[in-house]
Amino acid sequence: MRPCSSAVLLALLLLVTASVARAQPSLCQNPVRRIELAASPSSLPELCISPGLSTTLLFDQELAKDAVELEGRERFQRVEATGGMVVLVPSEKVVPGERLRLKVRFTEAGTPASVEFVLRVYRDQAERQVEVSRPPAPGTCQAELQRKEEELQRCLDQRASPPPQALASLAALMMETAIDPRLVASREVTSPSLIPTPAEGLAVTRVMLHRSLSRFVVEVHVTNTDPEKPWMATGATLLGPSGAVLEPSHVLQLQPLEPDEFGQVWVEATVPSAGAIGPFTLEVWDSERTRSFTLKGLRMP
Numbered sequence: 001m002r003p004c005s006s007a008v009l010l011a012l013l014l015l016v017t018a019s020v021a022r023a024q025p026s027l028c029q030n031p032v033r034r035i036e037l038a039a040s041p042s043s044l045p046e047l048c049i050s051p052g053l054s055t056t057l058l059f060d061q062e063l064a065k066d067a068v069e070l071e072g073r074e075r076f077q078r079v080e081a082t083g084g085m086v087v088l089v090p091s092e093k094v095v096p097g098e099r100l101r102l103k104v105r106f107t108e109a110g111t112p113a114s115v116e117f118v119l120r121v122y123r124d125q126a127e128r129q130v131e132v133s134r135p136p137a138p139g140t141c142q143a144e145l146q147r148k149e150e151e152l153q154r155c156l157d158q159r160a161s162p163p164p165q166a167l168a169s170l171a172a173l174m175m176e177t178a179i180d181p182r183l184v185a186s187r188e189v190t191s192p193s194l195i196p197t198p199a200e201g202l203a204v205t206r207v208m209l210h211r212s213l214s215r216f217v218v219e220v221h222v223t224n225t226d227p228e229k230p231w232m233a234t235g236a237t238l239l240g241p242s243g244a245v246l247e248p249s250h251v252l253q254l255q256p257l258e259p260d261e262f263g264q265v266w267v268e269a270t271v272p273s274a275g276a277i278g279p280f281t282l283e284v285w286d287s288e289r290t291r292s293f294t295l296k297g298l299r300m301p
Contacts, residue, residue, distance in 0.1 A: 201226030
């Protein structure tokens, strides 16, 4: 057999290189990507950009004046920052496979004071919209939380003949849709990594976090996928960021979930300290403790 010529080897190398350059992770193709920033990130988020395609970053807080520091800025057709939005449009001068640094600074005090991204260039794929949320600065929301807590307590005091398990319970008011949603801070857990793979006979489909000044409620949407056995939550535990176990004050569910039935579970606990936002780990189980689910990395709103 004749050895491959250098021209053939070069052609093969070019084909492989082109294939790698064209490849892109699945996240590039998501219509909307959501990123929750950590106070001390372990790694920089990587975003997909492409020549001629716009990428818009939407932040939940105001950006500082001259907020953007962009490596290779002269090779972008458009770099615009206004309010809580940054728009990037690379020119044809950027090269697929190239990585560029982007730093964005915030106006309000808090942690982190700024955020950095790695912009990875692809030939024809870009993330078109990226929504970025930043943890609130400790103490900045305390007055508003105090006001909401007072209104919430009035609702609890005025509520006629509450059942014993629901006395002074934020979770019970939510379960009965008897509370104004504006009285609590709420957010949905959007990162799929926080929702576990389906346990045997159970599937978690949605997680909502609610917080008043002194109460913390996890609302879990669950489907009973067992073909025969009903399921009812009877107990739960919360593991705090310091490793301390928090005993929930209420674990509520309207009724047992029959096979293939969907429902909600509310777990309420007392906020451990003024600055504690997480992460927390929640475990919920039935009376036999044979069917349970665990949620990790939960952070208070």
